[in-house]
Amino acid sequence: MQQLSGFWIGSDLDETAFGNFAEDMVTREDLGRLPNVLLLAERHAGFWETERGQLVLVGMLGMLVDSLETGDASEALGAISACPPRLAQQALDLLIAALPEGALDAPQEMDDAMLFCTAILAGASGQRAAVAALLEQGRPGRVEAVYGPPAAMIAEAYAPAPEKAEAFKPKLIIWDLDDTLWHGTLADGDVPVLIEKRADFVRAFNRHGVVSAICSKNEFDKARAALEGFGLWEEFIFPRIAFVPKGAVIRRMIADMQLRPENVLFVDDNPHNLHEVADAVPGITVVDATSGACDALLEELLAGQAHVAKSRVADYRLLETRVAEREGEQLSDEEFLLKSGICATFTDRMDNLEFAERIEELINRSNQLNYTQSRIEPGTIRDRIQDIDHYEVLCAFVWDKYGYYGLVGVAVYAFRTRTLEHFAFSCRIMHMGVEDAMIRMLAERGYPLQASPAFRKPLPAQSSRAITTLSYSDAEVRARVLAEEAPRDWSKVDLRIMADCQSGAFYHYSRHQAVTDFDNNPRLFSLPQMKTGAYREQHFPRHLVYAAASDYIDWRWEAYSREIDYELFLDCADRFVEMAATGGHKVLLFLPPQGLGLKMYELHMGCVPERSRVWHPVLNHYWRGVAARHPGVFTLIELGEELAADELVHAHHYVPSALQRISGMIDDWYDAVKAADVLDVAA
Known part of the structure; x- marks a missing residue:
C-alpha cells in the first residue's frame, strides 16, 4: 500500500x-x-x-x-x-x-x-x-x-449549482502534471520540460490568495522529485499523485479542504479526466490545458486577484497536516477534535479596530459559513466597532496543536434593535465547533441568538465541547494573538491609554502606536483598584492618559456601595495621584463635559442620569485641584471645551471624528513631554 x-x-x-x-x-x-x-x-x-x-x-x-x-x-x-x-x-x-x-x-x-x-x-x-x-x-x-x-x-x-451571477472567483486550482504543468509523460520515461508560464501562474496565484494542488496519475516519488527539481514542490498543497480515477479523488480533496466545488478550477490535458471530474464534482470549473483558452482564463483570474496581497498556503498546510493525522490514526470526528487541543479567544469593542480590514474580508469572502448571507461595504466596519452604545462586534481567533488559524469568525449584533447583521466564519475551522462557541459567548453577554431569524443557513450541529475558551484579557493570550497579527516590541511601550472602552480608538488613530498600549474592559485600570491593591499587578509606563469619566459611574464602585461614595472616591484618587507623583509619571487627564442636558447623562443601562449630572462637576472639581497642585505631573484637558454638541453620543462617548481629534491631542501632548525631557537632559 x-x-x-x-x-x-x-x-x-x-x-x-x-x-x-x-x-x-x-x-x-x-x-x-x-x-x-x-x-x-x-x-x-x-x-x-x-x-x-x-x-x-x-x-x-x-x-x-x-x-x-x-x-x-x-x-x-x-x-x-x-x-x-x-x-x-x-x-x-x-x-x-x-x-x-x-x-x-x-x-x-x-x-x-x-x-x-x-x-x-x-x-x-x-x-x-x-x-x-x-x-x-x-x-x-x-x-x-x-x-x-x-x-x-x-x-x-446537494443543491444544484446556481446560475453564476458574478465572475468565477477560485480559491483553489488543481493541476495535472504531464502535458499540463510540464511537457512529457513521466511514466513513459520522458524527461519533463517545465512550462515556465504555468509555473509562474502557480507562484503568482499563491501570492494573491489562491492556492494550488495536484491531482496526477503518476508515481508519487518520481513526480515529487521532478517538482523539487523545478523548485515547485513547496508551492503546492494536498498533492494527490497515484494511478486512481480523478473524479473521486478530487471530490474527496475538495471536501478535505472544506471548500465548495464552485470555487475550484481543474486544469488537465486529458478530455476523459476533464469529463470524469466535471461529472463527479458538479459545480467545479474545468479547462483543457491544451486549449488556447486555458492561459487566457488563468490570466483573467489572476488579474481578478490583484487586490489580494496574502498567501494562504500556510493556512492550508495546517489543514493538510490535520487531515493526514486524522486519516493516519483513523479517528472519529469527536475523538480527533478532543485530541487537537483547540483554543479560542474572542475580541470585542475597540480591540477589533486593528483587525478591521480582516473582518470585512472575512464577511465578504465567506460563502459556505456565512450564516446570515450578508455583505458589508468596505471601510464601514470601523463605524460599527466604535459605536459601542449600539453594536457588539465579536471576533474569534483560533489555534490548536497544528498551528494558528487567525481571525476566523465574526459576529456583528445591534443589541438595541436585537438585529444580527453578520455571522460569518472561515472554512478553515469547519466542523470544529467555533460557531457554537461564538453563540455561547454572545449568550453570556445577554444576546441569545440560536433561533435568530437573521440566519439564512442552519447552524452546524457540532458542539464546542472540544474548544478551550481563553480570555483575551490574559496577557499571554493577547500576546499570542498580537504576535501573529500585529507584531510589536513590548519592551518599547512608553505610553498607556486608560480610557476604558474608548482607549482602543485613541490607539487606532495615534501616530505613536509602536510605543502605546491601551485598555479595553476587562483589561483596564480603575480607581477602586487603588484600594484593593489590584493595580500592582498592572504595568504603568512613564506616560499615562487617564479619562476620569471611567470612574464617574456607579457600577464601577458596586463592590463597596450602590452608588459613588465621595470619601471612598477621594481616598482612591489621592492614592493614584501619589503613585503618579512619586513614580515619576506624566499624566494627561481628560475631564468629561458637565452641565449638559439630562439626556447626555444616560450613560448605561440602569444609570440614574439625574445623579450622574450632579456628580460630574463635583468630581471634575477634584481633578482640577490635582492638576493645579501637580503642574509638572498632570496636564488637564476639558473635553466640554473641546467638543461640539454634535460630537457627543453622551457625556462619556464620542463620535469617530471626535475620537480621532482626541487622539491627536494625546499625540501632541506626548510629543511635547518627550521634547521637554530632551531639553531637561541637555540642560
Missing part, C-alpha cells in the same frame, strides 16, 4: 485485498475509513456486483444510518463525499428495496435517519434536484428543532 502525507491510496491492491479491506471497515464499523474505500470503488467496480460486495454495501448502509441517528449529518456527508454516482445509485436501490413498499410515496412516515440516508444517496447518485423536494415532503409532523438542521445541511450539500 502507498502512503501519501497520511492519505491512504492503496492503488496496488488486487480485488481480493480490496474486498478484505472493505469488509474489515464494515466489521469494525469504522465510518472514518469509508472515504478511503470509496476512493477505490471505481477501480474495483466488479467487486460490488459480487455477493461479497453486496454484503459490504449493506454494512455500509447500516453505518450511514447509525451515524445519522445522532442528528448530525456532517459525518455521513463527509463519509460519502468520495462515492461514485453509480455506486451511490446501487446503494440507494438496496436501501429502497429494504423499505416497506410505497415508503417513498409517504416520506413523512419514514424514520428520520432512513429519510436522511435516502436523500444523501439520491444526491450522491446525481439526483441533486430531488433532494430538497424529498426532505420537504418528509417534514410534516416532525420536531423541527431535531429534523431541521440536518435536513437543511443535506439539502445545501
Whole structure:
C-alpha cells in the first residue's frame, strides 16, 4: 500500500485485498475509513456486483444510518463525499428495496435517519434536484428543532449549482502534471520540460490568495522529485499523485479542504479526466490545458486577484497536516477534535479596530459559513466597532496543536434593535465547533441568538465541547494573538491609554502606536483598584492618559456601595495621584463635559442620569485641584471645551471624528513631554 502525507491510496491492491479491506471497515464499523474505500470503488467496480460486495454495501448502509441517528449529518456527508454516482445509485436501490413498499410515496412516515440516508444517496447518485423536494415532503409532523438542521445541511450539500451571477472567483486550482504543468509523460520515461508560464501562474496565484494542488496519475516519488527539481514542490498543497480515477479523488480533496466545488478550477490535458471530474464534482470549473483558452482564463483570474496581497498556503498546510493525522490514526470526528487541543479567544469593542480590514474580508469572502448571507461595504466596519452604545462586534481567533488559524469568525449584533447583521466564519475551522462557541459567548453577554431569524443557513450541529475558551484579557493570550497579527516590541511601550472602552480608538488613530498600549474592559485600570491593591499587578509606563469619566459611574464602585461614595472616591484618587507623583509619571487627564442636558447623562443601562449630572462637576472639581497642585505631573484637558454638541453620543462617548481629534491631542501632548525631557537632559 502507498502512503501519501497520511492519505491512504492503496492503488496496488488486487480485488481480493480490496474486498478484505472493505469488509474489515464494515466489521469494525469504522465510518472514518469509508472515504478511503470509496476512493477505490471505481477501480474495483466488479467487486460490488459480487455477493461479497453486496454484503459490504449493506454494512455500509447500516453505518450511514447509525451515524445519522445522532442528528448530525456532517459525518455521513463527509463519509460519502468520495462515492461514485453509480455506486451511490446501487446503494440507494438496496436501501429502497429494504423499505416497506410505497415508503417513498409517504416520506413523512419514514424514520428520520432512513429519510436522511435516502436523500444523501439520491444526491450522491446525481439526483441533486430531488433532494430538497424529498426532505420537504418528509417534514410534516416532525420536531423541527431535531429534523431541521440536518435536513437543511443535506439539502445545501446537494443543491444544484446556481446560475453564476458574478465572475468565477477560485480559491483553489488543481493541476495535472504531464502535458499540463510540464511537457512529457513521466511514466513513459520522458524527461519533463517545465512550462515556465504555468509555473509562474502557480507562484503568482499563491501570492494573491489562491492556492494550488495536484491531482496526477503518476508515481508519487518520481513526480515529487521532478517538482523539487523545478523548485515547485513547496508551492503546492494536498498533492494527490497515484494511478486512481480523478473524479473521486478530487471530490474527496475538495471536501478535505472544506471548500465548495464552485470555487475550484481543474486544469488537465486529458478530455476523459476533464469529463470524469466535471461529472463527479458538479459545480467545479474545468479547462483543457491544451486549449488556447486555458492561459487566457488563468490570466483573467489572476488579474481578478490583484487586490489580494496574502498567501494562504500556510493556512492550508495546517489543514493538510490535520487531515493526514486524522486519516493516519483513523479517528472519529469527536475523538480527533478532543485530541487537537483547540483554543479560542474572542475580541470585542475597540480591540477589533486593528483587525478591521480582516473582518470585512472575512464577511465578504465567506460563502459556505456565512450564516446570515450578508455583505458589508468596505471601510464601514470601523463605524460599527466604535459605536459601542449600539453594536457588539465579536471576533474569534483560533489555534490548536497544528498551528494558528487567525481571525476566523465574526459576529456583528445591534443589541438595541436585537438585529444580527453578520455571522460569518472561515472554512478553515469547519466542523470544529467555533460557531457554537461564538453563540455561547454572545449568550453570556445577554444576546441569545440560536433561533435568530437573521440566519439564512442552519447552524452546524457540532458542539464546542472540544474548544478551550481563553480570555483575551490574559496577557499571554493577547500576546499570542498580537504576535501573529500585529507584531510589536513590548519592551518599547512608553505610553498607556486608560480610557476604558474608548482607549482602543485613541490607539487606532495615534501616530505613536509602536510605543502605546491601551485598555479595553476587562483589561483596564480603575480607581477602586487603588484600594484593593489590584493595580500592582498592572504595568504603568512613564506616560499615562487617564479619562476620569471611567470612574464617574456607579457600577464601577458596586463592590463597596450602590452608588459613588465621595470619601471612598477621594481616598482612591489621592492614592493614584501619589503613585503618579512619586513614580515619576506624566499624566494627561481628560475631564468629561458637565452641565449638559439630562439626556447626555444616560450613560448605561440602569444609570440614574439625574445623579450622574450632579456628580460630574463635583468630581471634575477634584481633578482640577490635582492638576493645579501637580503642574509638572498632570496636564488637564476639558473635553466640554473641546467638543461640539454634535460630537457627543453622551457625556462619556464620542463620535469617530471626535475620537480621532482626541487622539491627536494625546499625540501632541506626548510629543511635547518627550521634547521637554530632551531639553531637561541637555540642560
